[in-house]
Amino acid sequence: MLVNSSRGTIYGTLLNFRGALEALGDAVHQPPLKAPPKAPILYIKPRNTHAGDGDAVALPPGVDALEFGASLALVIGRTACRVAERDALEHVAGYAIVNDVSVPHPSYYRPALRFKCRDGFCPIGPTVPRNAVEDPDALAIEVEVDGKIVQRDHTSTLIRPVAKLLADVTEFMTLAPGDLLMVGVPAGAPRLRAGQRATIRIEQLGELRNHVVHELAEGLS
Amino acid sequence: MKRARVAYAGAVHDATPHEDGLQLADGRVLAEDAVVWLPPVEPLGTILALGLNYADHAKELAKELTTSAKDEPLVFLKGPNALIGHRGQTRRPRDATFMHYECELAVVIGRTAKNVPRDAAMAYIAGYTVANDYAIRDYLENYYRPNLRVKNRDGCTALGPWLVEAADVPEPGALELSTRVNGKLVQRGNTRDLVTGIAELIEYLSSFMTLAPGDVILTGTPEGVVDVQPGDEVVCEIEGIGRLVNTIAGDETFGR
Numbered sequence: 001m002l003v004n005s006s007r008g009t010i011y012g013t014l015l016n017f018r019g020a021l022e023a024l025g026d027a028v029h030q031p032p033l034k035a036p037p038k039a040p041i042l043y044i045k046p047r048n049t050h051a052g053d054g055d056a057v058a059l060p061p062g063v064d065a066l067e068f069g070a071s072l073a074l075v076i077g078r079t080a081c082r083v084a085e086r087d088a089l090e091h092v093a094g095y096a097i098v099n100d101v102s103v104p105h106p107s108y109y110r111p112a113l114r115f116k117c118r119d120g121f122c123p124i125g126p127t128v129p130r131n132a133v134e135d136p137d138a139l140a141i142e143v144e145v146d147g148k149i150v151q152r153d154h155t156s157t158l159i160r161p162v163a164k165l166l167a168d169v170t171e172f173m174t175l176a177p178g179d180l181l182m183v184g185v186p187a188g189a190p191r192l193r194a195g196q197r198a199t200i201r202i203e204q205l206g207e208l209r210n211h212v213v214h215e216l217a218e219g220l221s
Numbered sequence: 222m223k224r225a226r227v228a229y230a231g232a233v234h235d236a237t238p239h240e241d242g243l244q245l246a247d248g249r250v251l252a253e254d255a256v257v258w259l260p261p262v263e264p265l266g267t268i269l270a271l272g273l274n275y276a277d278h279a280k281e282l283a284k285e286l287t288t289s290a291k292d293e294p295l296v297f298l299k300g301p302n303a304l305i306g307h308r309g310q311t312r313r314p315r316d317a318t319f320m321h322y323e324c325e326l327a328v329v330i331g332r333t334a335k336n337v338p339r340d341a342a343m344a345y346i347a348g349y350t351v352a353n354d355y356a357i358r359d360y361l362e363n364y365y366r367p368n369l370r371v372k373n374r375d376g377c378t379a380l381g382p383w384l385v386e387a388a389d390v391p392e393p394g395a396l397e398l399s400t401r402v403n404g405k406l407v408q409r410g411n412t413r414d415l416v417t418g419i420a421e422l423i424e425y426l427s428s429f430m431t432l433a434p435g436d437v438i439l440t441g442t443p444e445g446v447v448d449v450q451p452g453d454e455v456v457c458e459i460e461g462i463g464r465l466v467n468t469i470a471g472d473e474t475f476g477r
Contacts, residue, residue: 009300014364033363041364042373044298046267048431060429081375111297111365113269118429119335172360172370174302 008178014041016184032109049122058215069100069185070200081174088166097125097208125208136162140203153186223383227256258307261384266435268299274441281444307382310470319358323442324400324457327352334432342423351465353379353457379467397460410443
């Protein structure tokens with residue numbers, strides 16, 4: 001296991017799996033989106049969202065189910081600013097499994113804090129050093145809910161493979177040691193109701209387990 | 222009380238205002254340009270920013286907005302890479318055609334806040350500072366807009382010079398804001414015109430996320446945004462809070 005003493009900022013990448021972009025269909029050409037993404041579209045999972053393996057994720061009042069977004073994350077090991085694709089991976093210390101939890105939301109047009117940045121909405125799982133993963137663009141991802149496999153994908157279907165993503169992101173912003181960059185969430189992320197349990201598996205990394213509970217009434221937590 | 226963080230002679234110091242510039246905690250009095258000013262919030266938490274939170278600015282941008290429905294505050298996040306201190310340099314990329322400043326009142330959280338009603342919200346504030354949150358509109362895309370390529374660029378959010386304690390700001394909801402580019406007044410507003418006020422913002426945000434000490438809320442900017450060019454000096458000033466200076470630099474300065 002990689003010891004990561006100081007966690008930095010956690011960034012997510014929107015619509016970086018081919019299937020996830022295709023699932024939007026013609027909507028990417030219609031208002032309000034009007035065109036497919038050009039540069040990487042990122043978002044931040046702030047510190048109040050950070051959680052761990054085995055943690056419960058709370059269903060907010062009035063919401064039926066939460067989307068569990070299985071993602072490979074790059075753990076940054078060296079300051080990465082304007083890195084070239086060919087040496088991008090030298091800036092990666094390791095890899096982690098992240099569960100990018102969302103309240104399902106109908107539109108990608110506006111930042112989605114109320115849907116993506118609730119407390120505990122970003123469990124972070126096992127982290128392995130870079131050399132434990134042969135090729136980050138060749139990893140199987142699967143999600144099991146209550147004992148049944150409900151989602152399968154593979155990092156070979158990334159629109160921007162790992163090195164290209166790092167190069168394109170660090171063209172406009174610097175990633176610091178301890179930062180995490182999620183490479184994207186595959187299409188068909190499962191939705192879990194209260195009481196359901198999920199295991200996210202990424203080949204060569206391990207498993208991340210979380211379950212959904214009702215949000216406790218104020219004062220009970 | 223006003224406090225700053227500056228680097229001077231090989232160390233980082235706390236500083237307070239002095240008639241000749243500033244005074245370090247160890248007693249040394251220095252001119253404003255003798256030190257390197259750092260963002261005054263340390264340790265820094267989550268950086269939240271409001272879009273379209275002054276009615277006049279929303280109107281100013283209306284022709285490029287794809288939707289007009291505004292049922293809740295437009296909030297986005299920034300990483301620590303975006304911040305720089307007073308008297309810093311911000312890069313204008315060569316290919317940009319419209320880069321503008323945004324003078325904003327920054328609210329710094331002082332106590333853990335979860336489900337805080339607006340009537341109690343002001344007690345959760347540690348203090349205030351001035352922000353200049355640049356945007357380069359050429360990079361806008363209609364996904365999680367304003368996307369991070371517009372709003373999370375290195376050094377594109379100046380913060381400072383001072384963190385002013387909340388107790389010294391009796392009326393944060395009635396402060397004059399202004400921006401001058403090379404001495405010319407280009408932007409003016411008053412925090413009384415915030416669409417969602419400070420207390421309401423804390424109520425809204427804390428209804429779904431726990432705010433913690435060191436979190437910063439940039440409350441939005443009024444109308445009057447114009448393009449800035451390398452060499453321009455941009456000064457954002459908020460009554461009683463501070464005067465934040467920033468200079469635009471071209472790609473050459475950054476080795477590009």
